[in-house]
Amino acid sequence: QQKVQQSPESLSVPEGGMASLNCTSSDRNFQYFWWYRQHSGEGPKALMSIFSDGDKKEGRFTAHLNKASLHVSLHIRDSQPSDSALYFCAAQGSNYQLIWGSGTKLIIKP
């Protein structure tokens, strides 16, 4: 049973538009949620983490966490072609283990 589910699997957004990615957990023991981004040929790179209910903004990226529904989202405003990548959501409990979602492929169309 996959504990972290991401949607959609693939998303196409016009340049300058807003991209919204979703992640749902099935385990209330998770305390931290991470968003990582992976460009082709590279390893994943951390974008941001969130552990409190509400929004966390870093530049063009905003993460939103709702602990009651175990839902976390990532919103990218003013999307750029360089934002085209595979985006992973990962959840972490009290130990070292990160539980990874299967990823959302984001394509930004010029």
Added chain:
Amino acid sequence: NAGVIQTPRHKVTGKGQEATLWCEPISGHSAVFWYRQTIVQGLEFLTYFRNQAPIDDSGMPKERFSAQMPNQSHSTLKIQSTQPQDSAVYLCASSRTSAETLYFGSGTRLTVL
């Protein structure tokens, strides 16, 4: 800071041969992880070291896979008798502590013919 360094970037082996993958974590990072990435399975945890000590190898396929961290500057992942299903990108990551941001290397793409 060069980041996490993995070598080689690409490795091609014949079925039944051995493959050794290398990882140099970021200096000062106490946590080192190995992952395997495929299109079908996504990111799979393999093993975790803390301060060079093996902590968790629950993701390692038994018998043919082994990982070591002989010193704080490098870790190796060895796959004996490689099989076509071992073909994947193997990623090494390090972090200052296990609760902090993971920094990944660019990975080693292993192809088993």
